Amino acid sequence: MAHIDAGKTTTTERMLYYSGYTRALGDVDDGDTVTDFMAQERERGITIQSAAVTFDWKQHRINLIDTPGHVDFTLEVERALRVLDGAVAVFDASAGVEAQTLTVWRQADKHQVPRVCFLNKMDKPGASLEYSIESIKEKLKANPILLQIPIGSGKNFTGVVDLVTKERIMWHPGSSWHDSGHDFNTKALGSSDDPELLHHASEARGALIEQVADLDDEFAGLLLEEFSEDFDAIPPGRLQEAVRRITLAQKAVPILCGSALRNKGVQPLLDAITAYLPAPNERHHDLVERMSRLLLPFADQHVELQSLTAGNIAVTVGLKQTVTGDTIVSSKASAVAAARRAQEESEGKMNPGREASELVLAGVEVPEPVFFCTIEPPSMAKQADLDHALTCLQREDPSLKVHIDPDSGQTILSGMGELHIQIIHDRIRREFGIETHLGPLQVAYRETILRSASTTDILDRTLGEKRHVVTVALSVRPLDEFSHSASCDITYKEDVEGQLAADIRSAVENGVQSAHLQGPLLGYPVQGVGTIIQNVTLEPGTSMAMVSACVSRCMLKALKQAGGQLLEPMMSLEVTVGEEHLSSVLADLAQRRGAVCDVQSRYDNKVLLATVPLAEMMGYSTALRTLTSGNATFSLELSSYEAMNAQDQNALLSKMAGLA
Numbered sequence: 001m002a003h004i005d006a007g008k009t010t011t012t013e014r015m016l017y018y019s020g021y022t023r024a025l026g027d028v029d030d031g032d033t034v035t036d037f038m039a040q041e042r043e044r045g046i047t048i049q050s051a052a053v054t055f056d057w058k059q060h061r062i063n064l065i066d067t068p069g070h071v072d073f074t075l076e077v078e079r080a081l082r083v084l085d086g087a088v089a090v091f092d093a094s095a096g097v098e099a100q101t102l103t104v105w106r107q108a109d110k111h112q113v114p115r116v117c118f119l120n121k122m123d124k125p126g127a128s129l130e131y132s133i134e135s136i137k138e139k140l141k142a143n144p145i146l147l148q149i150p151i152g153s154g155k156n157f158t159g160v161v162d163l164v165t166k167e168r169i170m171w172h173p174g175s176s177w178h179d180s181g182h183d184f185n186t187k188a189l190g191s192s193d194d195p196e197l198l199h200h201a202s203e204a205r206g207a208l209i210e211q212v213a214d215l216d217d218e219f220a221g222l223l224l225e226e227f228s229e230d231f232d233a234i235p236p237g238r239l240q241e242a243v244r245r246i247t248l249a250q251k252a253v254p255i256l257c258g259s260a261l262r263n264k265g266v267q268p269l270l271d272a273i274t275a276y277l278p279a280p281n282e283r284h285h286d287l288v289e290r291m292s293r294l295l296l297p298f299a300d301q302h303v304e305l306q307s308l309t310a311g312n313i314a315v316t317v318g319l320k321q322t323v324t325g326d327t328i329v330s331s332k333a334s335a336v337a338a339a340r341r342a343q344e345e346s347e348g349k350m351n352p353g354r355e356a357s358e359l360v361l362a363g364v365e366v367p368e369p370v371f372f373c374t375i376e377p378p379s380m381a382k383q384a385d386l387d388h389a390l391t392c393l394q395r396e397d398p399s400l401k402v403h404i405d406p407d408s409g410q411t412i413l414s415g416m417g418e419l420h421i422q423i424i425h426d427r428i429r430r431e432f433g434i435e436t437h438l439g440p441l442q443v444a445y446r447e448t449i450l451r452s453a454s455t456t457d458i459l460d461r462t463l464g465e466k467r468h469v470v471t472v473a474l475s476v477r478p479l480d481e482f483s484h485s486a487s488c489d490i491t492y493k494e495d496v497e498g499q500l501a502a503d504i505r506s507a508v509e510n511g512v513q514s515a516h517l518q519g520p521l522l523g524y525p526v527q528g529v530g531t532i533i534q535n536v537t538l539e540p541g542t543s544m545a546m547v548s549a550c551v552s553r554c555m556l557k558a559l560k561q562a563g564g565q566l567l568e569p570m571m572s573l574e575v576t577v578g579e580e581h582l583s584s585v586l587a588d589l590a591q592r593r594g595a596v597c598d599v600q601s602r603y604d605n606k607v608l609l610a611t612v613p614l615a616e617m618m619g620y621s622t623a624l625r626t627l628t629s630g631n632a633t634f635s636l637e638l639s640s641y642e643a644m645n646a647q648d649q650n651a652l653l654s655k656m657a658g659l660a
């Protein structure tokens with residue numbers, strides 16, 4: 001996996017050749033590689049479809065999928081990563097991490113695929129190991145562990161030093177560029193080698209050993225016990241085992257380098273694949289749920305069952321992927337059949353556009369969480385335990401949402417209300433044994449606009465050797481009603497839609513959507529805004545990511561011009577209270593900016609219906625208990641988002657800015 005043109009196909013071609021699968025080296029530029037077999041691939045010199053090949057390397061069978069690097073074929077990469085056990089990320093060592101590398105890296109993160117990195121094109125004059133490693137750290141937020149250093153640079157790149165084995169691996173120095181690279185020399189580093197290289201290698205090896213010890217307790221123990229006198233004496237096999245553990249646990253990624261085109265470095269890469277990436281039985285794809293037991297519940301007592309027939313309620317144990325709201329079926333085919341049946345049955349009755357499969361497997365409707373707060377573990381060491389606890393709780397309770405604040409890095413809990421969040425807090429303590437600290441409860445505001453505004457933006461950026469130029473003109477207008485959903489309303493001016501290719505339209509819509517996530521006032525989601533795309537032009541070669549970025553920036557400008565308006569969640573409140581306490585409850589509500597809609601009688605009690613801003617309802621259960629000596633109950637649910645008046649909005653803005 002890699003950005004376009006990093007050299008995946010060229011590297012694959014070398015692997016097939018060195019493993020004996022092919023007799024001749026194919027060349028992307030000549031259009032005769034094994035894996036780019038489509039006519040368009042051969043003509044354009046790019047990979048479009050993932051191609052699978054199988055070959056053997058030193059008693060290992062390797063099944064390889066060569067994936068496309070162009071952003072348009074991202075789905076192909078996703079498809080491949082879903083089933084792969086490990087990945088080789090190929091980089092152009094003169095460019096480091098490129099835009100699409102980020103995307104595929106995230107995809108591999110999502111599917112938890114262990115990786116090794118291959119810094120290719122070390123023969124290019126601008127190739128830089130240091131630069132590439134820095135960009136892997138910074139842009140991918142990965143933890144690179146350098147296993148090789150290059151010997152020579154640019155045209156004089158002739159081989160690598162293997163830092164694990166302390167060996168020098170050279171591909172026929174002096175022989176022609178066109179040597180197939182089949183044969184190479186491996187020799188232990190020794191005093192006859194260039195002193196500068198020796199020095200550099202020993203420093204890099206020291207750093208490697210330290211890094212591995214930091215990440216792997218077993219290795220650290222070994223160093224401190226058996227090799228405390230001389231870390232460097234650690235046997236390569238032990239170092240390799242530790243690197244393998246770290247790679248499989250995805251704590252770090254081994255880095256190797258070479259030049260596929262110049263036939264250097266590919267055999268050690270194959271060795272690294274067999275040494276560090278997992279065997280299929282070491283990966284858990286978890287595509288099939290397995291139920292270990294079936295139980296008949298009677299409150300908290302259970303009787304074990306062998307099978308279950310329609311109409312019964314049972315409890316099952318051992319599901320790994322399932323969350324509350326999922327429907328479990330015996331196979332994909334039966335899910336599809338059920339969806340079809342449901343569609344036939346409800347033909348004409350269901351909402352147009354709504355997928356039938358959604359109906360069958362609809363799950364539970366999750367209300368929007370309106371409260372959020374930060375949650376912190378007692379110490380950083382407990383963060384992983386807390387993450388685990390929150391994952392478990394979320395599976396059970398879809399109305400609990402957890403995300404990481406991208407600015408502060410803090411974990412944020414969102415829930416239905418104060419009690420909900422308190423119960424979660426309490427369960428984390430009782431069931432998971434973690435004492436957490438909750439930040440103050442905050443209200444999930446929204447943003448919208450007051451006026452229409454039009455704006456244009458131009459993005460002109462050169463990345464590597466490519467220039468990306470996009471011009472966008474758009475306008476925003478307030479929608480009549482602040483629609484409840486946060487989904488965006490996007491239209492195109494007359495014939496603009498027809499002129500734009502589908503991929504550009506989808507990039508434009510992505511840009512609009514991403515601008516909706518964080519409004520210009522306080523960074524809350526934007527709603528009730530209609531966007532009209534007036535014009536989009538781009539120069540050939542401009543990536544879709546740049547189109548999205550430009551649209552999103554232009555949107556932000558337009559939203560600012562259009563005058564921001566904060567929306568606050570208004571809640572429907574229902575209080576049931578004895579008549580004698582009604583007046584004090586009403587008086588209290590008036591102080592909370594509440595508006596009473598109705599007061600009804602129910603037996604001896606009064607039922608008070610009101611709308612009230614959520615922001616005023618913090619601690620209401622305690623207040624109500626005090627007011628009524630415990631003789632009242634209430635329920636609170638989201639009714640709508642309403643515009644705040646100028647005074648309240650200004651007060652909130654200055655409070656958020658830390659002025660109040």
Ligand SMILES: Nc1nc2c(ncn2[C@@H]2O[C@H](COP(=O)(O)OP(=O)(O)OP(=O)(O)O)[C@@H](O)[C@H]2O)c(=O)[nH]1
Nearest residue numbers: 004005006007008009010046047069121259260261
């Ligand atoms: N200088 C140099 N060029 C290389 C090297 N490896 C590949 N190339 C060249 O880089 C270009 C792209 O190589 P590919 O192997 O098609 O790259 P890719 O990653 O498979 O490309 P896509 O699949 O289309 O994303 C070709 O012109 C190769 O000849 C290398 O090690 N050094």
